[in-house]
Amino acid sequence: MIAGLLTGFAAIPWIRTALRHGAIALTVLLFLFALRRSGERTGRLAERLENLEETNDVQRRMLEAAARRPRDRNELADRLRDGRF
Numbered sequence: 001m002i003a004g005l006l007t008g009f010a011a012i013p014w015i016r017t018a019l020r021h022g023a024i025a026l027t028v029l030l031f032l033f034a035l036r037r038s039g040e041r042t043g044r045l046a047e048r049l050e051n052l053e054e055t056n057d058v059q060r061r062m063l064e065a066a067a068r069r070p071r072d073r074n075e076l077a078d079r080l081r082d083g084r085f
Contacts, residue, residue: 009015070076 009019070079
């Protein structure tokens, strides 16, 4: 039954043309949706990379500050006396 209807539709030239144009439009639409999704994914990855770089920068500054800290009470007292702290 369904095969007979589809065969009948395919036999009419203007319906064949309409089906062809519909298939082309559907293909272009699916391509645009895939392109949009890819762009969203790229944007999320770029944001994630930016956050990671910022986190690494903060950690690096923390490590540099820890490397400059006084080692013991005497060094702290010396720095305070010299005004370097």
